[in-house]
Amino acid sequence: MISVVGCGYLGVTHAAGMAELGHDVIGIDVDAEKVALLNEGRLPFFEPGLDELVVRHLRSGRLRFSTAYEDAGAADVHFICVGTPQRQDGTSADLSHIDAVAAGLAPHLAKECLVVGKSTVPVGTAAHLKAVLREQAPAGDVLSVAWNPEFLSEGKAVADTLRPDRIVLGVENPHSEKTLRDVYAPLIEAGVPVVVADLATAEVIKSAANSFTATKISFINAIAEFCEACGADVKVVTEALAYDPRIGGQFLTSGLGFGGGCMPKDIRAFQARADELGAHRALAFLAEVDAVNLRRRDRLVELVREQCGGTFEDRRIAVLGAAFKPGTDDIRDSPALHVANEIQREGGEVTVHDPRAMDNARRSFPLLHYAPDALTAAAGADAVALLTDWPEFAALEPGPLGRVVRHRSIVDARHVLDDAEWRGAGWTYAAPGRPSPAPVGDG
Structure with missing residues (x-):
C-alpha cells in the first residue's frame, strides 16, 4: 500500500x-x-x-x-x-x-x-x-x-x-x-x-532543471529586449537558433515569460540556499534570469499602452488569457493577470477571457471585468492583448474579431498569430521583440 x-x-x-x-x-x-x-x-x-x-x-x-x-x-x-x-x-x-x-x-x-x-x-x-x-x-x-x-x-x-x-x-x-x-x-x-x-544530489537535480529552463526562457527574452533596441526580429533569431543541435527550440520562445506556482519561487529558493551555503556567486546569474522575466511584464504593459495612443485613460482593453499557461486553471504568479491588473491600475477598463481560469481569476482580481468568450471580451476594445497561448486564441480570425473592436490593434505576447494575415486584415500588430510596421489592408 x-x-x-x-x-x-x-x-x-x-x-x-x-x-x-x-x-x-x-x-x-x-x-x-x-x-x-x-x-x-x-x-x-x-x-x-x-x-x-x-x-x-x-x-x-x-x-x-x-x-x-x-x-x-x-x-x-x-x-x-x-x-x-x-x-x-x-x-x-x-x-x-x-x-x-x-x-x-x-x-x-x-x-x-x-x-x-x-x-x-x-x-x-x-x-x-x-x-x-x-x-x-x-x-x-x-x-x-x-x-x-x-x-x-x-x-x-x-x-x-x-x-x-x-x-x-x-x-x-x-x-x-x-x-x-x-x-x-x-x-x-x-x-x-x-x-x-544520493539524497542531496536528487534534491539539486530538480532545482537545477527548473533553473535551466528558466534561464533558457529568460535568455531569449533578453535577446528580445536587444532586438527591440536595434530593430531586429526575435522570432527569426529564434528560428535560426532552434536548428542548432546544441541549443534546440524547446522553451526558446520569447514573449511574456514564465509564471506559475513553481518555477519563479524555485529559482529564488535555489539562490537563497546558495547564499546560506556560502556559494552565492555560483547562482548569482539567476537574479538576472528572474529580473529579465519580470521586465517582460512591464514591457507588455508598455506595448499595450503604445497601441492605445500612450494612455489607458478612457481606453478599453481585451485581455485574452488569465492562466499562467495553457492547459490549466492555475493563476499563481500569472504574467497575464499581472499585465491586466497593471493596465487596470493605470486607468484602463480591462475585460478578461480565459477558457479555464475565469473563476480563479475573479476571486483574486475582482476589479477586472470578465467575459464568456473572446469576441465578447473584445467588443468595443481599443486594443486586444493575447497573453496566454491557448489554442483557442491562436485560432482566432482577424475578420470576426475586427468587426467587434473599436480599433484593430492587437498585441501578440506569445507570438502565436500570423502577423502578415492580421496586418493584411487591417490590424496594427505588435509583439515583443518584433518590428511593428503599419497595417497593409482594411479587412
Whole structure:
C-alpha cells in the first residue's frame, strides 16, 4: 500500500498515477472539503485527463482519500507531495508544510517503511526530515527516507506521470532503491531511464532543471529586449537558433515569460540556499534570469499602452488569457493577470477571457471585468492583448474579431498569430521583440 500526503496538483496526479500502475493508494490531506470532493471524483482544479483517472480508480477500489493520518499507517511507502511556497519574509522556501507532514505522519509510522519526498525543496531537506522522523516515529530505527523529485508540467501532468522522460531515485541504501524500483516497475520495464543518486544530489537535480529552463526562457527574452533596441526580429533569431543541435527550440520562445506556482519561487529558493551555503556567486546569474522575466511584464504593459495612443485613460482593453499557461486553471504568479491588473491600475477598463481560469481569476482580481468568450471580451476594445497561448486564441480570425473592436490593434505576447494575415486584415500588430510596421489592408 502507498500513501500520498498532500492532495494538490502533484499529490492527486501522483496518487492516481500510482493507482494506474496497480498499487493501492490512500491520499491524505488536511482540507476536509477537498477530500470530500476527491472522494466524489471531483477535482478542485483543472488538469486534462486527471478527473477520468481519479474516477476510474475510485471505482476500482485502488484509490481513496482521507483527512486522517492514521489511515496512512498501514502503507509501506509514503510520498510527501505538499507545497513549498516562497516565504513571506524572503526568497527562501517555506518548509512549514513539510514539517507539518512530519509531525502528523510520524506517530503512525510503527513499522518498517520508506518515506519519499517528491516536493521541490532546498538541498538538505531530506537529511533534516530523516532526522526528525527517526527521532519521532515509533519505527524510527527501521525507517528510511528517499527523494524522488517530480518533473510534472501542468497541462500534461498525467502523461508526465505515466510516461516520464526519467525517474530520479535519491536513496540512502540499496533496500530503498529496490523498493522504489518495485513501485515504478511498469515504467522501468517500459524503458524509462532511471538515475540513482544520493539524497542531496536528487534534491539539486530538480532545482537545477527548473533553473535551466528558466534561464533558457529568460535568455531569449533578453535577446528580445536587444532586438527591440536595434530593430531586429526575435522570432527569426529564434528560428535560426532552434536548428542548432546544441541549443534546440524547446522553451526558446520569447514573449511574456514564465509564471506559475513553481518555477519563479524555485529559482529564488535555489539562490537563497546558495547564499546560506556560502556559494552565492555560483547562482548569482539567476537574479538576472528572474529580473529579465519580470521586465517582460512591464514591457507588455508598455506595448499595450503604445497601441492605445500612450494612455489607458478612457481606453478599453481585451485581455485574452488569465492562466499562467495553457492547459490549466492555475493563476499563481500569472504574467497575464499581472499585465491586466497593471493596465487596470493605470486607468484602463480591462475585460478578461480565459477558457479555464475565469473563476480563479475573479476571486483574486475582482476589479477586472470578465467575459464568456473572446469576441465578447473584445467588443468595443481599443486594443486586444493575447497573453496566454491557448489554442483557442491562436485560432482566432482577424475578420470576426475586427468587426467587434473599436480599433484593430492587437498585441501578440506569445507570438502565436500570423502577423502578415492580421496586418493584411487591417490590424496594427505588435509583439515583443518584433518590428511593428503599419497595417497593409482594411479587412
